[in-house]
Amino acid sequence: MTNLKPPDEEFENRVRSSFDRQQVMKTIGAEMTHVSPGEVHIDLPYSEALTQQHGYLHAGIVTIIVDSACGYAAYTLMPVFSEVLTVEFKVNFLAPARGERFIAIGNVIKPGRTLTVCCGKVLAVSNGEEKLIATIQATMMAVTN
Numbered sequence: 001m002t003n004l005k006p007p008d009e010e011f012e013n014r015v016r017s018s019f020d021r022q023q024v025m026k027t028i029g030a031e032m033t034h035v036s037p038g039e040v041h042i043d044l045p046y047s048e049a050l051t052q053q054h055g056y057l058h059a060g061i062v063t064i065i066v067d068s069a070c071g072y073a074a075y076t077l078m079p080v081f082s083e084v085l086t087v088e089f090k091v092n093f094l095a096p097a098r099g100e101r102f103i104a105i106g107n108v109i110k111p112g113r114t115l116t117v118c119c120g121k122v123l124a125v126s127n128g129e130e131k132l133i134a135t136i137q138a139t140m141m142a143v144t145n
Contacts, residue, residue: 004038004108008080015040015072018083022068030065032072038108040072045101057097062104062122066091066136069106070118074140077111082142087115089138097133099124106138116140 008014012035019025019032025042028050034041042065044050044057052058067086075084106120122134 004077004111006037006076007078011035011037011076014080015075018075019068019072024064025068028061028064030068033103035072035076037076038073038111040069040076040106042066042069042072042104042106043101044104046099054096055098057099057102057124059091059093059097062093062097062102062134063089063091063136065102065104066106066120066122066134067138069104070120070136070138071106071140073106073108073120074111074116074118074142077108077116078142079144082144085141085143087139087141089136091134091136093134095124095131095133097122097124099126099131099133101125102133103130106136109137114142116142 103123110117120136123130
């Protein structure tokens with residue numbers, strides 16, 4: 001979506017600060033690599049510790065990174081003194097999660113005052129080639145205290 005306007009000039013710092021407080025992202029080794037209005041990328045290197053019985057990245061880990069990418073994409077457009085929570089999502093796994101690293105990309109489809117609809121994808125990267133392995137549609141909620 002084009003022409004998305006964040007509520008403040010410090011939106012990237014606000015988003016990165018929130019991401020840095022997510023212990024699960026530290027635990028799995030994920031890093032936020034791109035933040036722009038309505039779009040966030042999260043990068044995750046392959047780790048055998050995060051695989052399922054066939055050696056593929058576990059579906060739960062794939063879901064964690066793309067859910068967070070969508071949530072933070074939505075958060076770029078949310079009010080300054082709010083937080084973000086996931087309301088619902090639907091993930092489609094299109095191929096086994098096999099690669100050297102994984103890139104989750106979250107995008108805002110429709111921002112709203114309280115609810116924001118997002119879509120996202122996860123790419124597996126091997127030998128410099130990207131392969132689409134999962135997609136998501138998600139709804140995020142702005143939470144104010």
